[in-house]
Amino acid sequence: MTDTTGPEATRTPTTLDELANTYTQTLFDLDPAFATVMGKPGRETEYRDYSPDGYRADADAARSTLDAAASLRPEDDVDVVTLDALNERLGLALEIHEAGHDIGELNNIASPAQEIRNVLDLMPTDTAEQWSHLAGKLANIPAALDGYVASLRAAADRGRIAAVRQVDTVIEQAGRYIADDGYFAGLVAGARTGDGDLPASVAADLARGADAARAGYAKLRDYLATELRPLAPTEDAVGRERYALHSRQFLGSAVDLDETYAWGVAELDRIIAEQEEVAGQIKAGASVPEAIEILDADPARQLNGTEALRAWMQTTSDEAVAALAGTHFEIPEIMRTVECRIAPTQEGGIYYTPPADDFSRPGRMWWSVPAGEDTFTTWKEKTTVYHEGVPGHHLQMGYQTVKKDVLNSWRRSACWVSGHGEGWALYAERLMADLGYLDDPGDRLGMLDAQRMRAARVVFDLGVHLGLPVPERWGSGTWTADTGRAFLRKNIAISDGQLDFEFTRYLGWPGQAPAYKIGQRLWQQIRDDVRAREGDGFDPRAFHTRALSLGSVGLDTLRRALIPAA
Structure with a gap:
């Protein structure tokens, strides 16, 4: 059988590949902004239909693809995984659609309110033509937001309305976008090509587009405040019921929620004990808060200003690539560039965007720094660079992008499962500690801080959304948002601005945040099961290559692919 695991592997596309490729093209047609994210040229100025008709079109495409796949037989092992993944992902998408949870999403991080603006960050701006495309995109924001409002109204008619906390947050976000010194004003003020100022006609189009976008977001803000908020x-x-559905969406696995909650409580206790041990290495007898205070006060671990932060991120990322390529991982030359940037927003959070399909745009690590924050500490963030870059998201997503001759376009570009992706990134953090790259007690405490x-x-997340009992160590009764926030404050060593963002995110995006740690757990279980199966012949580098060669799939699909039934 043809080897399909190495970076240079090839295979002949099958009928199932053609179906998956056709479905991917349909996704690009339905959502031009998704094509922009994936670096596909054409229709740069357009948005998807955010109205209920648009979501029905999504469901129709998934349904027809599943119907066609049901008549096909896999031709090789790659097909077996593709069929498994299509059935799991598209079948679940239809369940979510039929339950009415695909429209009316509103939260502080991953709803159309942010997506419509965020795609602008990924549009190239090196030439006047590219700025013209961006101007056209801005001009189309009002229509996209009108469709979104129509979906919010349709969801409200079915009783599907986001909590008032999320509504208030998006009202505030929209206000920042449209402010005189907000995002759209800054976009126009900073518009330049590589050769200098924009041509007058393009600058005028950009200004008109920005004005239209500001009017669109003002209209959204007014709708949220006057019609939806009440x-x-x-x-x-x-x-x-809803939580279980979203948990499956983010994991690609139906876990026992109560057992997972009990495991989470025990895992938190284990990590705290390890933190306490490392704190004693920083200063004999120091508590974890005391050790953190010592690290925060260490001038050698401080960065002043966002440019210093960006430069340190870049250096740390470059060093990781150089150290790991050819030793612990196979990293093709084309994947060895990770670009670190400060995001143009101030909403909090660190994130990664994948390379263009042909790597003309590299993978990028973004830090969205909240307003007023200008001092940063390296001990806390070294593990984050590994998470977002190499061997985390960049290695994972770059690997599936580079495998053009093995994976169909859906597996390479359109299938993303948080538990797989974020679980891998946490797995990568712990792996870097195991490989000795976080041996410095401060850096190791930072990794444990992130794991905690x-x-x-x-x-x-499970406790609040399911109303579960509070562990005795943390209080009594059942979880509420208020008791949960106090719990987070005790366990997450971040600024108040970042904590506010994260707290609101967990409440508005159920099941997503736990997918990181649960995904890590499932990745480690799968690796350990493969190791037990292969015995002395187990090769971690070969395991990672084989696993990453599959692309992003649900974690049950990953297990079945790596540990086939006897």
């Missing part, structure tokens, strides 16, 4: 519930928790945050999110 209907919005004060309760943040979504309940077990992810474990605390499992406890918080």
